[in-house]
Amino acid sequence: MKKAMAAYLLKKKRFVIDEFEIPDCKDDEVLIRIRAIGVCGSDAHYFLDGRIGDQIVPEKFIIGHEASGEVVATGKNVKSVKEGDRVVIEPGISCGKCEFCITGRPNLCPYVRFLGTPPVLGAFRQYIVVPEKNVVKLPDTLSFAEGTLAEPLAIALYGIRLANFLTGDSIAILGAGPIGLSVLFCCKTGGARQIFVTEIINHRAEMAKKLGADEVYFADRQDIVKTINEKTSHRGVDIAFECAGQQETITQMLDIAAIGGKAVIFGIPAEDQIYFDPHLVRRKQLPILSVRRSAFTTEMALDLMCKGTIKFSSIITHRFPLERIQDALEIVSTRSEGVIKAIIEP
Ligand SMILES: [Zn+2]
Ligand SMILES: [Zn+2]
Numbered sequence: 001m002k003k004a005m006a007a008y009l010l011k012k013k014r015f016v017i018d019e020f021e022i023p024d025c026k027d028d029e030v031l032i033r034i035r036a037i038g039v040c041g042s043d044a045h046y047f048l049d050g051r052i053g054d055q056i057v058p059e060k061f062i063i064g065h066e067a068s069g070e071v072v073a074t075g076k077n078v079k080s081v082k083e084g085d086r087v088v089i090e091p092g093i094s095c096g097k098c099e100f101c102i103t104g105r106p107n108l109c110p111y112v113r114f115l116g117t118p119p120v121l122g123a124f125r126q127y128i129v130v131p132e133k134n135v136v137k138l139p140d141t142l143s144f145a146e147g148t149l150a151e152p153l154a155i156a157l158y159g160i161r162l163a164n165f166l167t168g169d170s171i172a173i174l175g176a177g178p179i180g181l182s183v184l185f186c187c188k189t190g191g192a193r194q195i196f197v198t199e200i201i202n203h204r205a206e207m208a209k210k211l212g213a214d215e216v217y218f219a220d221r222q223d224i225v226k227t228i229n230e231k232t233s234h235r236g237v238d239i240a241f242e243c244a245g246q247q248e249t250i251t252q253m254l255d256i257a258a259i260g261g262k263a264v265i266f267g268i269p270a271e272d273q274i275y276f277d278p279h280l281v282r283r284k285q286l287p288i289l290s291v292r293r294s295a296f297t298t299e300m301a302l303d304l305m306c307k308g309t310i311k312f313s314s315i316i317t318h319r320f321p322l323e324r325i326q327d328a329l330e331i332v333s334t335r336s337e338g339v340i341k342a343i344i345e346p
Pocket of ligand 1: 040041042065066151152
């Protein structure tokens with residue numbers, strides 16, 4: 001059996017590069033030589049804490065789920081891709097049989113096996129086997145690195161569509177990390193009338209401007225609720241997107257959403273409880289929407305990257321070989337060195 005290299009997280013804060021046996025693919029599976037993997041905020045959580053909630057990293061585990069690569073072998077039932085095809089991987093392997101899967105909501109499947117989430121081994125390695133239904137062809141004009149951005153972009157698109165975003169809506173994005181910037185890219189491309197972004201980190205704020213935000217405010221230096229309300233003639237925004245996972249940004253989201261508007265939470269709070277003013281929500285009749293990963297938006301995300309006039313891939317600020325995954329995770333988890341999106345090229 002042939003061997004290849006993988007990066008193993010040893011519970012937390014330390015990686016080792018080690019060999020693993022390249023598995024054969026079963027009839028409905030595809031073997032992929034991974035060419036690029038994005039480092040996600042959730043990877044940084046696993047790296048720092050060794051867990052996200054009750055999902056605990058075992059002794060020696062492979063994280064990572066934003067991957068692209070080329071098909072090197074296919075099982076005998078596979079029809080949609082062939083050897084040599086460039087693909088991106090959809091990391092959620094849903095059961096295909098439950099109520100949620102058969103009603104077109106595989107992202108809600110309670111039996112989903114999500115790459116890089118314990119106990120399912122992830123993508124920080126050279127080869128991976130996934131079901132055929134989890135690969136999407138990568139357009140010729142996009143690089144493998146750009147392909148990794150399909151995953152966060154697909155989540156942003158899914159959430160925006162869940163909120164029924166309409167051309168002409170005014171929006172606010174609280175937090176300009178990779179998800180906030182993905183929301184920005186999609187709403188800008190989709191014709192938002194006015195886009196407000198709030199951040200506390202300089203280089204992220206700059207990137208938000210570069211990607212077309214109309215106004216970017218520093219939440220630690222000004223009263224952003226007051227400012228956005230003034231800028232919208234005290235109406236507020238049609239949709240407020242929370243992309244930071246903080247109590248403060250969730251409160252702000254509800255304060256700046258217009259009466260009859262919408263509030264969307266993408267952020268993942270570290271706390272187990274978050275508070276909000278029920279009377280404010282009631283008077284505004286605000287739906288508060290949660291976004292659970294994505295469904296059927298990966299191809300859309302790839303097409304938007306191909307056709308968009310804005311170059312979304314400028315959010316990729318750092319690239320590392322697999323051997324330097326330790327450096328990559330340290331930079332991402334401390335948000336240092338001007339990092340927005342780091343990718344690993346194994
Ligand atoms: Zn991710
Ligand atoms: Zn299912």
